[in-house]
Amino acid sequence: MSDQANLRVQRLRDAGYKLTNARLTILTILEQHGGHMTSADVLEEVDAVAPEIGRASVFRSLDLFTRLSLIRPTYINDSSTPTYVLLPGGHHHHIICTNCDRVIEFEDCHLEKLEHELEQKFRVRLTGHLLEFYGLCDNCAARQPD
Amino acid sequence: MSDQANLRVQRLRDAGYKLTNARLTILTILEQHGGHMTSADVLEEVDAVAPEIGRASVFRSLDLFTRLSLIRPTYINDSSTPTYVLLPGGHHHHIICTNCDRVIEFEDCHLEKLEHELEQKFRVRLTGHLLEFYGLCDNCAARQPD
DNA sequence: TTAGATGCAAATAGTTTGCATTTGT
DNA sequence: ACAAATGCAAACTATTTGCATCTAA
Numbered sequence: 285m286s287d288q289a290n291l292r293v294q295r296l297r298d299a300g301y302k303l304t305n306a307r308l309t310i311l312t313i314l315e316q317h318g319g320h321m322t323s324a325d326v327l328e329e330v331d332a333v334a335p336e337i338g339r340a341s342v343f344r345s346l347d348l349f350t351r352l353s354l355i356r357p358t359y360i361n362d363s364s365t366p367t368y369v370l371l372p373g374g375h376h377h378h379i380i381c382t383n384c385d386r387v388i389e390f391e392d393c394h395l396e397k398l399e400h401e402l403e404q405k406f407r408v409r410l411t412g413h414l415l416e417f418y419g420l421c422d423n424c425a426a427r428q429p430d
Numbered sequence: 431m432s433d434q435a436n437l438r439v440q441r442l443r444d445a446g447y448k449l450t451n452a453r454l455t456i457l458t459i460l461e462q463h464g465g466h467m468t469s470a471d472v473l474e475e476v477d478a479v480a481p482e483i484g485r486a487s488v489f490r491s492l493d494l495f496t497r498l499s500l501i502r503p504t505y506i507n508d509s510s511t512p513t514y515v516l517l518p519g520g521h522h523h524h525i526i527c528t529n530c531d532r533v534i535e536f537e538d539c540h541l542e543k544l545e546h547e548l549e550q551k552f553r554v555r556l557t558g559h560l561l562e563f564y565g566l567c568d569n570c571a572a573r574q575p576d
Numbered sequence: 577t578t579a580g581a582t583g584c585a586a587a588t589a590g591t592t593t594g595c596a597t598t599t600g601t
Numbered sequence: 602a603c604a605a606a607t608g609c610a611a612a613c614t615a616t617t618t619g620c621a622t623c624t625a626a
Contacts, residue, residue, distance in 0.1 A: 302625050304581060323615075338583040343616060350505075351528050353564045357505040359496075359512060365615075366505060371564070379554055382497050388552055394540055402563060406534055408525055410565035417548060418499045418517070419556035448600050450606060469590075484608040489591060510616060511590075 289315050292354050299352055306341040307348070309334050314355065319370025320387075326368070353411040360387055371412035378414075381421035388421065435461050438500050445498055452487040453494070455480050460501065465516025466533075472514070499557040506533055517558035524560075527567035534567065 292311060296303060313329045314321060321329075323346060330337050346368060349355045357366035360380060369376065379388040392415060399410055419425075438457060442449060459475045460467060467475075469492060476483050492514060495501045503512035506526060515522065525534040538561060545556055565571075 302580065304625070306582070327615095336583080338585095339615095340584080340617075341582060344581080353528050356562075356564065359503040359505075379548060379552060379556070381554070382499050382557070388554070390548065390552075392544065394544065398538065398540065399563065402525060402536065406525060406536075407568040407571070408527070408534070408563075408565050409571040410525070410563045411528070412565070413561070413563040415559070415561045416502075417545065417554075417556045417559040418502065419554050419558070422553040425553070425555040448605060450600070452607070473590095482608080484610095485590095486592075486609080487607060490606080 286315065295352055295354060301348065305334075306337045307345050309337060310342060310345045311349070311354075314349075314368065314370055319355070319376075320360075320367060322365050322367050324365060356412065356414050358414065358416070360385065369414065371414065376414065378416045379421070380416055380418050381424055382418050383420055383424040386421045386423075432461065441498055441500060447494065451480075452483045453491050455483060456488060456491045457495070457500075460495075460514065460516055465501070465522075466506075466513060468511050468513050470511060502558065502560050504560065504562070506531065515560065517560065522560070524562045525567070526562055526564050527570055528564050529566055529570040532567045532569075 289311070292315075293303065293308070296307065296311075301307075310326065310330065313326060313333065317325070317329070323343070326346065327339060327342055330342055346355065346357075350357060350368075353371055355368045356371050357368055358378075360367040360378070377390050377392050379390065380386075381388075395413060395415070399413065402408065403410055435457070438461075439449065439454070442453065442457075447453075456472065456476065459472060459479065463471070463475070469489070472492065473485060473488055476488055492501065492503075496503060496514075499517055501514045502517050503514055504524075506513040506524070523536055523538050525536065526532075527534075541559060541561065545559065548554065549556055
Protein backbone atom coordinates (compact mmCIF):
# COMPACT_ATOMS: atom_id res chain seq x y z
CA MET A 285 0.00 0.00 0.00
CA SER A 286 1.35 3.42 -0.97
CA ASP A 287 2.12 6.14 1.52
CA GLN A 288 -0.77 8.15 0.19
CA ALA A 289 -3.08 5.21 0.67
CA ASN A 290 -1.87 4.69 4.20
CA LEU A 291 -2.52 8.32 4.88
CA ARG A 292 -6.09 8.00 3.76
CA VAL A 293 -6.66 4.90 5.83
CA GLN A 294 -5.25 6.81 8.74
CA ARG A 295 -7.71 9.62 8.23
CA LEU A 296 -10.56 7.14 8.32
CA ARG A 297 -9.36 5.69 11.60
CA ASP A 298 -8.65 9.08 13.12
CA ALA A 299 -12.15 10.20 12.40
CA GLY A 300 -13.42 7.16 14.29
CA TYR A 301 -14.74 5.14 11.39
CA LYS A 302 -14.35 1.42 11.10
CA LEU A 303 -11.98 -0.03 8.57
CA THR A 304 -14.37 -2.34 6.80
CA ASN A 305 -13.74 -4.52 3.84
CA ALA A 306 -16.10 -2.48 1.67
CA ARG A 307 -14.37 0.78 2.48
CA LEU A 308 -10.91 -0.60 1.99
CA THR A 309 -11.82 -2.22 -1.31
CA ILE A 310 -13.39 0.94 -2.69
CA LEU A 311 -10.51 3.10 -1.54
CA THR A 312 -8.06 0.72 -3.18
CA ILE A 313 -9.98 0.78 -6.43
CA LEU A 314 -9.92 4.56 -6.45
CA GLU A 315 -6.19 4.62 -5.86
CA GLN A 316 -5.50 2.06 -8.56
CA HIS A 317 -7.37 4.00 -11.18
CA GLY A 318 -5.46 7.18 -10.69
CA GLY A 319 -8.36 8.80 -8.96
CA HIS A 320 -10.71 9.74 -11.76
CA MET A 321 -13.81 7.60 -11.67
CA THR A 322 -17.52 8.11 -12.02
CA SER A 323 -19.78 6.37 -9.56
CA ALA A 324 -20.70 4.01 -12.38
CA ASP A 325 -17.03 3.17 -12.91
CA VAL A 326 -16.63 2.38 -9.25
CA LEU A 327 -19.78 0.28 -9.17
CA GLU A 328 -18.62 -1.71 -12.16
CA GLU A 329 -15.17 -2.32 -10.75
CA VAL A 330 -16.55 -3.30 -7.36
CA ASP A 331 -18.83 -5.77 -9.09
CA ALA A 332 -15.85 -7.28 -10.89
CA VAL A 333 -13.58 -7.46 -7.88
CA ALA A 334 -15.87 -8.02 -4.92
CA PRO A 335 -19.43 -8.73 -6.04
CA GLU A 336 -20.55 -9.30 -2.48
CA ILE A 337 -20.32 -5.57 -1.84
CA GLY A 338 -23.67 -3.91 -2.46
CA ARG A 339 -24.48 -0.79 -4.41
CA ALA A 340 -25.58 1.07 -1.34
CA SER A 341 -22.26 0.56 0.36
CA VAL A 342 -20.47 2.01 -2.60
CA PHE A 343 -22.53 5.18 -2.43
CA ARG A 344 -22.22 5.34 1.33
CA SER A 345 -18.46 5.02 1.12
CA LEU A 346 -18.16 7.65 -1.58
CA ASP A 347 -20.20 9.98 0.61
CA LEU A 348 -18.03 9.30 3.61
CA PHE A 349 -14.81 9.78 1.70
CA THR A 350 -16.14 13.06 0.39
CA ARG A 351 -16.95 14.26 3.89
CA LEU A 352 -13.41 13.37 4.91
CA SER A 353 -11.99 15.26 1.92
CA LEU A 354 -10.38 12.12 0.58
CA ILE A 355 -12.20 12.56 -2.69
CA ARG A 356 -14.31 15.20 -4.36
CA PRO A 357 -17.24 14.79 -6.75
CA THR A 358 -17.03 17.02 -9.78
CA TYR A 359 -18.90 17.31 -13.06
CA ILE A 360 -16.48 16.42 -15.77
CA ASN A 361 -18.25 14.59 -18.51
CA ASP A 362 -21.84 14.82 -19.63
CA SER A 363 -22.88 16.21 -16.27
CA SER A 364 -25.62 14.34 -14.39
CA THR A 365 -23.12 11.79 -13.08
CA PRO A 366 -20.33 12.87 -10.80
CA THR A 367 -16.73 11.98 -11.36
CA TYR A 368 -14.87 11.41 -8.12
CA VAL A 369 -11.40 12.80 -7.94
CA LEU A 370 -8.81 11.77 -5.39
CA LEU A 371 -7.63 14.78 -3.46
CA PRO A 372 -4.02 13.99 -2.82
CA GLY A 373 -1.85 15.68 -0.27
CA GLY A 374 -0.36 17.53 -3.17
CA HIS A 375 -1.90 19.21 -6.15
CA HIS A 376 -4.43 18.07 -8.63
CA HIS A 377 -5.97 20.45 -11.06
CA HIS A 378 -7.96 20.37 -14.25
CA ILE A 379 -8.53 22.13 -17.47
CA ILE A 380 -11.85 20.93 -18.77
CA CYS A 381 -12.88 21.44 -22.36
CA THR A 382 -16.52 22.47 -22.26
CA ASN A 383 -16.95 21.32 -25.84
CA CYS A 384 -15.46 17.82 -25.98
CA ASP A 385 -15.02 17.17 -22.23
CA ARG A 386 -11.33 16.43 -22.54
CA VAL A 387 -9.52 16.81 -19.26
CA ILE A 388 -5.99 18.14 -19.06
CA GLU A 389 -4.31 17.81 -15.71
CA PHE A 390 -1.66 20.15 -14.51
CA GLU A 391 0.49 20.66 -11.48
CA ASP A 392 0.25 24.00 -9.90
CA CYS A 393 1.58 26.03 -7.08
CA HIS A 394 0.99 29.45 -5.59
CA LEU A 395 -1.98 28.05 -3.70
CA GLU A 396 -0.36 27.10 -0.41
CA LYS A 397 0.10 30.72 0.47
CA LEU A 398 -3.51 31.50 -0.28
CA GLU A 399 -4.60 28.46 1.68
CA HIS A 400 -2.80 29.73 4.76
CA GLU A 401 -4.21 33.20 4.38
CA LEU A 402 -7.71 31.82 4.15
CA GLU A 403 -7.27 29.58 7.18
CA GLN A 404 -6.32 32.57 9.28
CA LYS A 405 -8.86 34.96 7.86
CA PHE A 406 -11.85 32.65 8.21
CA ARG A 407 -10.56 30.49 11.05
CA VAL A 408 -11.18 27.35 9.03
CA ARG A 409 -9.16 24.15 8.84
CA LEU A 410 -8.56 23.29 5.20
CA THR A 411 -7.81 19.78 4.05
CA GLY A 412 -7.95 19.91 0.30
CA HIS A 413 -8.66 21.95 -2.76
CA LEU A 414 -9.53 21.66 -6.40
CA LEU A 415 -8.88 24.18 -9.12
CA GLU A 416 -10.59 23.89 -12.45
CA PHE A 417 -10.29 26.01 -15.55
CA TYR A 418 -12.94 25.81 -18.25
CA GLY A 419 -12.62 26.59 -21.91
CA LEU A 420 -11.75 25.06 -25.25
CA CYS A 421 -8.90 22.63 -25.73
CA ASP A 422 -6.51 23.13 -28.64
CA ASN A 423 -8.52 20.93 -30.99
CA CYS A 424 -11.85 22.54 -30.27
CA ALA A 425 -10.37 26.04 -30.25
CA ALA A 426 -8.91 25.47 -33.71
CA ARG A 427 -12.23 24.30 -35.10
CA GLN A 428 -14.20 27.10 -33.59
CA PRO A 429 -12.47 30.39 -34.26
CA ASP A 430 -14.11 33.62 -33.13
CA MET B 431 -30.33 44.22 -17.26
CA SER B 432 -26.86 44.32 -15.72
CA ASP B 433 -23.69 44.53 -17.76
CA GLN B 434 -22.80 41.02 -16.68
CA ALA B 435 -26.17 39.79 -17.88
CA ASN B 436 -25.76 41.53 -21.21
CA LEU B 437 -22.42 39.90 -21.56
CA ARG B 438 -23.90 36.50 -21.06
CA VAL B 439 -26.68 37.14 -23.55
CA GLN B 440 -24.02 38.28 -25.96
CA ARG B 441 -22.14 35.02 -25.53
CA LEU B 442 -25.27 33.09 -26.37
CA ARG B 443 -25.81 35.09 -29.58
CA ASP B 444 -22.16 34.91 -30.57
CA ALA B 445 -22.21 31.17 -30.29
CA GLY B 446 -25.14 31.13 -32.68
CA TYR B 447 -27.87 30.12 -30.29
CA LYS B 448 -31.36 31.60 -30.36
CA LEU B 449 -32.42 33.95 -27.67
CA THR B 450 -35.57 32.17 -26.60
CA ASN B 451 -37.93 33.09 -23.83
CA ALA B 452 -37.01 29.97 -21.86
CA ARG B 453 -33.29 30.71 -21.99
CA LEU B 454 -33.71 34.35 -21.12
CA THR B 455 -35.99 33.57 -18.21
CA ILE B 456 -33.66 30.97 -16.78
CA LEU B 457 -30.63 33.17 -17.19
CA THR B 458 -32.44 36.01 -15.44
CA ILE B 459 -33.44 33.78 -12.57
CA LEU B 460 -29.85 32.67 -12.12
CA GLU B 461 -28.65 36.26 -12.07
CA GLN B 462 -31.28 37.35 -9.59
CA HIS B 463 -30.39 34.67 -7.12
CA GLY B 464 -26.75 35.59 -6.93
CA GLY B 465 -25.78 32.56 -8.91
CA HIS B 466 -26.00 29.70 -6.45
CA MET B 467 -28.90 27.44 -7.27
CA THR B 468 -29.52 23.74 -7.46
CA SER B 469 -31.43 22.41 -10.44
CA ALA B 470 -34.37 21.95 -8.08
CA ASP B 471 -34.21 25.62 -7.09
CA VAL B 472 -34.27 26.67 -10.70
CA LEU B 473 -37.13 24.33 -11.53
CA GLU B 474 -39.16 25.69 -8.64
CA GLU B 475 -38.53 29.30 -9.54
CA VAL B 476 -39.34 28.69 -13.19
CA ASP B 477 -42.59 27.10 -12.16
CA ALA B 478 -43.45 30.14 -10.08
CA VAL B 479 -42.49 32.72 -12.67
CA ALA B 480 -43.22 31.07 -16.01
CA PRO B 481 -45.07 27.80 -15.57
CA GLU B 482 -45.38 27.34 -19.32
CA ILE B 483 -41.67 26.50 -19.47
CA GLY B 484 -41.14 22.76 -19.22
CA ARG B 485 -38.71 20.78 -17.08
CA ALA B 486 -36.80 19.56 -20.07
CA SER B 487 -36.08 23.08 -21.26
CA VAL B 488 -34.67 23.95 -17.89
CA PHE B 489 -32.23 21.06 -18.04
CA ARG B 490 -31.42 21.76 -21.66
CA SER B 491 -30.67 25.37 -20.86
CA LEU B 492 -28.51 24.53 -17.87
CA ASP B 493 -26.54 22.15 -20.07
CA LEU B 494 -26.11 24.77 -22.73
CA PHE B 495 -25.04 27.44 -20.28
CA THR B 496 -22.51 25.03 -18.86
CA ARG B 497 -21.06 24.31 -22.29
CA LEU B 498 -20.75 28.06 -22.81
CA SER B 499 -19.01 28.44 -19.44
CA LEU B 500 -21.72 30.77 -18.21
CA ILE B 501 -22.35 28.52 -15.24
CA ARG B 502 -20.73 25.51 -13.63
CA PRO B 503 -22.32 22.59 -11.83
CA THR B 504 -20.63 21.76 -8.56
CA TYR B 505 -21.38 19.54 -5.60
CA ILE B 506 -21.97 21.79 -2.67
CA ASN B 507 -24.64 20.32 -0.47
CA ASP B 508 -25.60 16.71 0.08
CA SER B 509 -24.03 15.69 -3.21
CA SER B 510 -26.28 13.90 -5.69
CA THR B 511 -27.81 17.21 -6.86
CA PRO B 512 -25.66 19.80 -8.57
CA THR B 513 -25.55 23.40 -7.54
CA TYR B 514 -25.06 25.70 -10.49
CA VAL B 515 -22.71 28.58 -9.94
CA LEU B 516 -22.57 31.66 -12.14
CA LEU B 517 -19.09 32.07 -13.51
CA PRO B 518 -18.69 35.81 -13.63
CA GLY B 519 -16.07 37.67 -15.57
CA GLY B 520 -14.39 38.22 -12.25
CA HIS B 521 -13.68 35.91 -9.38
CA HIS B 522 -15.89 33.61 -7.44
CA HIS B 523 -14.46 31.03 -5.15
CA HIS B 524 -15.59 28.78 -2.34
CA ILE B 525 -14.58 27.33 0.92
CA ILE B 526 -16.87 24.39 1.53
CA CYS B 527 -17.26 22.85 4.94
CA THR B 528 -17.31 19.12 4.40
CA ASN B 529 -19.08 18.65 7.70
CA CYS B 530 -22.00 21.11 7.67
CA ASP B 531 -21.87 22.15 3.99
CA ARG B 532 -21.56 25.82 4.80
CA VAL B 533 -20.17 27.80 1.91
CA ILE B 534 -17.87 30.73 2.44
CA GLU B 535 -17.18 32.83 -0.61
CA PHE B 536 -14.01 34.73 -1.11
CA GLU B 537 -12.43 36.97 -3.69
CA ASP B 538 -9.13 35.89 -4.93
CA CYS B 539 -6.37 36.89 -7.23
CA HIS B 540 -3.07 35.44 -8.41
CA LEU B 541 -4.95 33.26 -10.90
CA GLU B 542 -4.85 35.48 -13.97
CA LYS B 543 -1.16 34.91 -14.32
CA LEU B 544 -1.59 31.16 -14.06
CA GLU B 545 -4.47 31.29 -16.52
CA HIS B 546 -2.26 32.96 -19.10
CA GLU B 547 0.56 30.53 -18.55
CA LEU B 548 -1.80 27.61 -19.04
CA GLU B 549 -3.30 29.07 -22.20
CA GLN B 550 0.13 29.29 -23.75
CA LYS B 551 1.44 26.01 -22.47
CA PHE B 552 -1.55 23.92 -23.56
CA ARG B 553 -2.79 26.13 -26.41
CA VAL B 554 -6.25 26.27 -24.89
CA ARG B 555 -8.71 29.13 -24.77
CA LEU B 556 -9.94 29.54 -21.20
CA THR B 557 -13.21 31.20 -20.35
CA GLY B 558 -13.73 30.59 -16.69
CA HIS B 559 -12.48 28.94 -13.57
CA LEU B 560 -13.57 27.80 -10.16
CA LEU B 561 -11.43 27.33 -7.10
CA GLU B 562 -12.71 25.41 -4.13
CA PHE B 563 -11.11 24.67 -0.81
CA TYR B 564 -12.48 21.93 1.42
CA GLY B 565 -12.24 21.55 5.14
CA LEU B 566 -13.96 22.46 8.37
CA CYS B 567 -15.53 25.84 9.02
CA ASP B 568 -14.80 27.62 12.31
CA ASN B 569 -17.83 26.11 14.04
CA CYS B 570 -17.15 22.57 13.01
CA ALA B 571 -13.41 22.89 13.61
CA ALA B 572 -14.08 24.04 17.17
CA ARG B 573 -16.35 21.10 17.88
CA GLN B 574 -14.02 18.58 16.40
CA PRO B 575 -10.53 19.16 17.73
CA ASP B 576 -7.73 16.78 16.81
C1' DT C 577 -20.10 -6.95 23.52
C1' DT C 578 -22.19 -3.68 20.84
C1' DA C 579 -22.45 0.46 18.13
C1' DG C 580 -21.61 0.90 13.68
C1' DA C 581 -21.59 -0.86 8.99
C1' DT C 582 -23.35 -4.00 5.59
C1' DG C 583 -26.21 -6.15 1.76
C1' DC C 584 -30.34 -6.65 -0.32
C1' DA C 585 -34.41 -5.17 -2.85
C1' DA C 586 -37.80 -1.94 -3.24
C1' DA C 587 -38.88 3.01 -3.44
C1' DT C 588 -37.62 7.53 -4.83
C1' DA C 589 -35.72 11.24 -7.16
C1' DG C 590 -33.63 13.49 -10.81
C1' DT C 591 -32.82 13.70 -15.65
C1' DT C 592 -33.39 12.53 -20.52
C1' DT C 593 -35.88 11.27 -24.78
C1' DG C 594 -39.15 11.28 -28.72
C1' DC C 595 -42.08 13.80 -31.19
C1' DA C 596 -45.51 17.10 -32.74
C1' DT C 597 -45.71 22.05 -32.40
C1' DT C 598 -43.93 26.63 -31.99
C1' DT C 599 -40.54 30.38 -32.43
C1' DG C 600 -36.47 33.35 -33.44
C1' DT C 601 -33.84 35.02 -37.13
C1' DA D 602 -39.24 29.94 -44.59
C1' DC D 603 -37.07 26.80 -41.89
C1' DA D 604 -33.71 25.20 -38.76
C1' DA D 605 -33.64 25.33 -34.07
C1' DA D 606 -35.88 25.13 -29.72
C1' DT D 607 -39.89 24.07 -27.02
C1' DG D 608 -43.37 21.58 -24.02
C1' DC D 609 -45.32 17.55 -22.74
C1' DA D 610 -45.39 12.95 -20.74
C1' DA D 611 -43.40 8.74 -20.64
C1' DA D 612 -39.08 6.14 -20.04
C1' DC D 613 -34.82 5.77 -17.73
C1' DT D 614 -31.12 5.86 -14.55
C1' DA D 615 -28.84 6.92 -10.58
C1' DT D 616 -29.19 7.15 -5.81
C1' DT D 617 -31.38 6.40 -1.28
C1' DT D 618 -33.95 3.99 2.35
C1' DG D 619 -35.50 0.45 5.68
C1' DC D 620 -34.37 -3.35 7.96
C1' DA D 621 -32.43 -7.73 9.44
C1' DT D 622 -27.79 -9.39 9.72
C1' DC D 623 -23.00 -9.10 10.42
C1' DT D 624 -18.42 -7.34 12.05
C1' DA D 625 -14.52 -4.35 13.64
C1' DA D 626 -12.94 -2.60 17.75
